[in-house]
Amino acid sequence: MAARNTARKRAFQILFEADHRGADVLTVLADWIRHARTDTRQPPVSEYTMQLVEGYAEHASRIDELLAQYAVGWTLDRMPAVDRNILRLGAHELLWEDETPDAVVLDEAVQLAKEFSTDESPAFVNGLLGRLKDLKPSLRRET
Numbered sequence: 001m002a003a004r005n006t007a008r009k010r011a012f013q014i015l016f017e018a019d020h021r022g023a024d025v026l027t028v029l030a031d032w033i034r035h036a037r038t039d040t041r042q043p044p045v046s047e048y049t050m051q052l053v054e055g056y057a058e059h060a061s062r063i064d065e066l067l068a069q070y071a072v073g074w075t076l077d078r079m080p081a082v083d084r085n086i087l088r089l090g091a092h093e094l095l096w097e098d099e100t101p102d103a104v105v106l107d108e109a110v111q112l113a114k115e116f117s118t119d120e121s122p123a124f125v126n127g128l129l130g131r132l133k134d135l136k137p138s139l140r141r142e143t
Helices: 002-021 025-038 047-069 081-096 102-116 123-141
Strands: none
Touching: 002 025, 002 047, 002 081, 002 102, 025 047, 047 081, 047 123, 081 102, 081 123, 102 123
16 A cells, blocks of 8 residues: 555654654654645655654654664664664554554565665564564563
8 A cells, every 4th residue: 555655654754863863753743744734845744654653652662672682783773773763663563553464564664674775674674573573472561
């Protein structure tokens, strides 16, 4: 579905911008919404984009904890920012957005990595999210 693909891409861009600026992700989301309403050149922020960003914000510390735990040989700080934020978005959608099939989440995250990151990134993203998918039933606990 093209609308969901676009929504994921915008959610990734918002997460990336917040990470890059050191800003709160919900503040960046609000900026995007405000700009879309006042500037016709800005793309709209869909309901699903908001759902993904707000959902990530709700579970951010648990998501970062899981990524740090299962990214063998990589700390969050050492990961490329693009990969880190694709993984954050993918982990949220995988673990807390039940209406999206796991295979779709992994495929969409890999596609984002192909579009925005390095040649090695799609395999890294697929491997780490695949590990989270396999462990999904035990990972949802809140912190």
